[in-house]
Amino acid sequence: MRTARNGVLSVTVEDILARLVGFPSVVGTPNAPIVRWIGDYCLEHGAQVTTLTGPEGDRANLFATIGPRDRPGYILSGHMDVVPAGEPEWSADPFVLRADGDRLYGRGTSDMKGFLACALAALPKIAAMNLEQPIHLAFSYDEEAGCRGVPHLIAALPELCATPAGAIIGEPSRMQAVRAHKGKAAARLEVIGKSGHSSRPDLGLNAVHAMAGVIARAVAYGESLENGPFDENFEPPYSSLQVGLISGGQAVNIIPDRCHADxxxxxxxxxxxxSLLEPVRAHLEALRGKGxxxxxxxLSSYPALSLNVEAPLVDLMRDLTGAEPLAAVSYGTEAGLFQQAGIDSIICGPGDIGRAHKPDEFIERGELQACHRMIEALAVRLAV
Incomplete structure (x- = not known):
């Protein structure tokens, strides 16, 4: 549905969100349909659009600009992928937007197609302004697999625009800006032994037992991280380690020859x-000496985000949201990668991370409205 406002033809946020939710752009799968739709929409409203295909060949990032590319502007960053929605507890089709009062239900509504919808809905009005500094849309793929897509987009930025003055990463934060998050790295360990009958363990090499030793050392090492260094802005205030998955063996009477752990x-x-993973890797490598x-x-890696409280971007977000930015959150985002590339970055988006990655994910209409206002207010500041 389109409505005219001040002579500018636009699409409502909810209309766009319905379209975006309708694309089952699950992490790790081809994403051409959603990229094509967003790209066509941006071109229709006067944006300069670049599609950046990743090394996988079947998925891509999208970069769009309104305003002069040769001047420092601001990036609105978000990811197009969502986590799977196979839980039986969903009340309705997770890929069909459903309204109930002030809530809009569907996979990705909070994380983070709500932010994408707000940015796209604001595009017609922004395009009608005479921007002195540009606004860029940087939409990535496979963020949910450890930020695999956005590094390719960031690497291409010098050819796409002048170095941006800042990046707003629209992960769900209930529209409160956030200055910091922890970094993350994940790895898959595999031990390969020798199978045989369980009655003769002396003739085999039990991969599960060997992995158990590595994990025991990893857990003890993880507990030592509780001794610091500390950053009291986080909960918990120290670095952490978790073994999240382990599998191996075929039957109880067969010596397991393989074992995996994430x-x-x-x-x-x-x-x-x-660097936190290096002691674990050393324990794994030591098994070579045992045959x-x-x-x-x-599997993935992204750096922490730490934006100085006196950075100009903090002042900007304080003005745009009317609230003091939070010091830190526990979840991770692509913001640290933008900061690593020399671009001041901050988190601010509609929705709540507590609703993400679970059945009946939803976003509130008021949150979308607040995000839409923030983006339009940013454009007003950048107009001549």
Whole structure:
């Protein structure tokens, strides 16, 4: 549905959100339909659009600009992918937007197609302004797999625009800006032993037992992280380690020849997440001396975000939202990657992270309205 406002033809936020939710753009799957629709919409409203296909070949990032590309502007950043929605507890089709009072239900409404819808709904009005500084839309893929898509977009930025003055990452924060989050790294460990009958363990190499030793050492190491370094802005205020998945073996009477485990670490500001994994990798590699083969696969990694409280972007967000930015949140985002590339970044978006990744995910109409106002207010500040 389109409505005219001040002579500018626009689409409502809810209309766009319904379209976006209707694309089952699950992480790790091809995303051409949603990229094509967003790209066509942006072109229709006068944006300069670049589609950046990732190395997978079947999914892409999208970058769109309103205003002069050769001047520093601001990025509105979000991801187009969502987590799967296979839980039986959903009250209705998760890929059909459903309204109930002030709530709009559907997979990705909070995380984070609500923010994308607000940015796209504001585009017609922004395009009608004479922007002195540009607004860029940076929409990525596979954020839910450890921010795999956005590094390719960030690497291309020098060819797409002048170095941005800042980036607003629209992850769900109930429209309160956030200055920091922890960094994260995850790895998959594999131990390969030798199978045989369980009555003769002396003739085999039990991969599960070997992995159990690695995990025991990893857990003890994770507990030592509780001794610091500390950053009291976070909960918990120290870095952490978790073994999230383990699998191996075929039957109780067969010596298991393979075992896999997925481990993640989350580091406070100033601590490299990948460096936190090195002691675990050393324990795994030590198994080679006992006759085992081992494999280490880096699954994902992104740095912490830490924006100085005196940064101009903090002042800008304070003005745009009317609230003091929060010091930190526990979840991670693409913001740390933008900051690592030399772009001041901050989190601010509609929705609540507590509603994400669960059945009957929803966003509130009032949150969408507040986000839409914030984006339009940003454009007004950048207009001549």
């Amino acid at each position: 481990i993640e670490v989350r580091g406070v500001s100033g601590v490299s997440p990948t 085992f083969q081992v494999e280490w696969q880096q």
